[in-house]
Amino acid sequence: EPEVTQTPSHQVTQMGQEVILRCVPISNHLYFYWYRQILGQKVEFLVSFYNNEISEKSEIFDDQFSVERPDGSNFTLKIRSTKLEDSAMYFCASGPFHPATGWTSGSTDTQYFGPGTRLTVL
């Protein structure tokens, strides 16, 4: 069964350094997402991406963050200058169609999550 993959599984970095988290969405999916989960807290939406541009972003997704789909398979999240509070699990997700389409039809086939990258900022 196809799945979303993420690399690395664990990234340790120094405060102020740039990190790039990588995701390979399921191949025929068109909608891509990043979420984060600080240890013991809620999963929080960061950004959605469709047709090579950001569709939605949350307040968390400030100028320090950027996303890119550099080729036909990868979807990346870049944090330019990491802070201690960026330490979290970062989840990538992909979906075959817009959530509204899926949910209107009752389909649950909207978002498939990767296993996550644990980012530790020292």
Added chain:
Amino acid sequence: SQQGEEDPQALSIQEGENATMNCSYKTSINNLQWYRQNSGRGLVHLILIRSNEREKHSGRLRVTLDTSKKSSSLLITASRAADTASYFCATAASGGSYIPTFGRGTSLIVHP
């Protein structure tokens, strides 16, 4: 805030028992979803219930939605040790973004 909040925060039961988790939210929703997260892993989508639905079943899972009380419940029947995980509800606001907003989750432990 739109987010769902699960209750209880932690639940410990014996294999074979039923597990019930609740989710409350604050504003009108388009739909509500339940996800499972095994320790250190990603989220797995379990079930979606739309605002005009009251109950849905999927295998051993039963989800109810009461929009008048702004609450939902997830029932896992005949639990197994493999059901040990965190369970999250996520709501999508009506008339707004379709991006789900997650609660803090219920940590379920099923003892063999």
